[in-house]
Amino acid sequence: MSKPFLSIDRLTQQFPDGQGGTLTVFENASFGIEQGEFVCILGHSGCGKSTIMNILAGLAEPTSGAVTMDGAEISGPSLDRGVVFQNYSLLPWLSTLKNVTFGVKAREPGWTKSEVEAHARKYLAMVGLEGDVVHRKPSQLSGGMRQRVSIARAFANHPKLLLLDEPFGALDALTRGTIQDELLKIWGGTEQTVFMITHDIDEAILLADRILLMTNGPFARVSESVEITIPRPRNRTEIVEHPNYYAIRNHLVHFLGLRSKELAGQQGDGAEQRPTPVRIDKTAAAEADPETAPPLRAVND
Numbered sequence: 139m140s141k142p143f144l145s146i147d148r149l150t151q152q153f154p155d156g157q158g159g160t161l162t163v164f165e166n167a168s169f170g171i172e173q174g175e176f177v178c179i180l181g182h183s184g185c186g187k188s189t190i191m192n193i194l195a196g197l198a199e200p201t202s203g204a205v206t207m208d209g210a211e212i213s214g215p216s217l218d219r220g221v222v223f224q225n226y227s228l229l230p231w232l233s234t235l236k237n238v239t240f241g242v243k244a245r246e247p248g249w250t251k252s253e254v255e256a257h258a259r260k261y262l263a264m265v266g267l268e269g270d271v272v273h274r275k276p277s278q279l280s281g282g283m284r285q286r287v288s289i290a291r292a293f294a295n296h297p298k299l300l301l302l303d304e305p306f307g308a309l310d311a312l313t314r315g316t317i318q319d320e321l322l323k324i325w326g327g328t329e330q331t332v333f334m335i336t337h338d339i340d341e342a343i344l345l346a347d348r349i350l351l352m353t354n355g356p357f358a359r360v361s362e363s364v365e366i367t368i369p370r371p372r373n374r375t376e377i378v379e380h381p382n383y384y385a386i387r388n389h390l391v392h393f394l395g396l397r398s399k400e401l402a403g404q405q406g407d408g409a410e411q412r413p414t415p416v417r418i419d420k421t422a423a424a425e426a427d428p429e430t431a432p433p434l435r436a437v438n439d
């Protein structure tokens with residue numbers, strides 16, 4: 139079987155625990171992401187989501203294991219991987235516009251200055267930043283605006299893999315909704331692959347093709363891969379009417395509320411740990427013909 143676009147193989151991360159011992163965040167974790175997929179990861183604070191994200195971004199090295207993208211092992215950051223962090227990490231001495239043109243110039247060295255600028259402005263406008271505001275420095279923007287700049291910056295570079303670490307956390311509900319819609323629009327028109335950390339279950343169901351569920355640490359596991367069996371395009375008001383919505387949501391809530399703890403803290407036996415695929419389909423067609431509908435697997439609730 140050929141490797142997926144992004145392949146995480148036997149990833150193990152240990153840190154000193156501060157008391158002379160070792161903290162194993164996760165071990166032998168393996169999973170794959172196909173090109174063009176939108177995958178969210180959900181898990182409680184401290185289970186290791188940001189650690190995985192930093193490794194995928196090439197900003198940290200795992201204790202052992204490997205990550206390959208497009209067949210090449212990830213080592214160090216690359217323009218092929220765009221990152222949006224919770225804490226927006228903009229360059230404080232550059233204007234909003236220049237924070238975006240900076241990467242575009244590097245990515246498209248053949249473009250003229252005005253082409254680069256028009257491209258950057260287009261992406262800033264998509265996240266609602268237009269007019270004089272693009273000449274302001276990050277310190278002159280609100281937290282939500284800064285977050286929008288960092289989202290525009292990542293999108294404008296057209297990375298093959300977009301890594302989003304709670305990108306909408308600092309945004310008010312209204313802006314959050316608008317930018318989620320923009321994200322879906324941009325993603326829908328490209329072959330971009332998205333890996334996103336979120337704490338928001340409804341956001342994950344709205345956006346993702348699949349949700350990876352992590353158990354609590356230490357020895358956290360990427361335990362399940364839950365397919366979001368709700369067709370696209372999805373609309374935040376209509377999606378809740380879909381017969382699969384609450385079935386999937388309840389499954390996620392149950393996992394995070396109960397099973398993530400029950401499964402926590404168990405050292406593995408050295409074997410590779412892959413998430414169990416879970417497919418929940420309550421649509422009339424699936425219920426009427428369970429023979430043809432793929433089975434619901436690994437569900438304890």
Ligand SMILES: Nc1ncnc2c1ncn2[C@@H]1O[C@H](COP(=O)(O)OP(=O)(O)OP(=O)(O)O)[C@@H](O)[C@H]1O
Nearest residue numbers: 153154163181182183184185186187188189190355
């Ligand atoms: N550089 C480090 N040195 C020591 N321990 C670390 C380091 N980085 C992370 N950890 C520990 O590894 C574990 C996983 O941290 P991580 O930030 O990946 O969790 P997370 O799931 O992203 O949490 P949150 O949702 O709160 O952001 C935590 O116990 C954390 O204390």
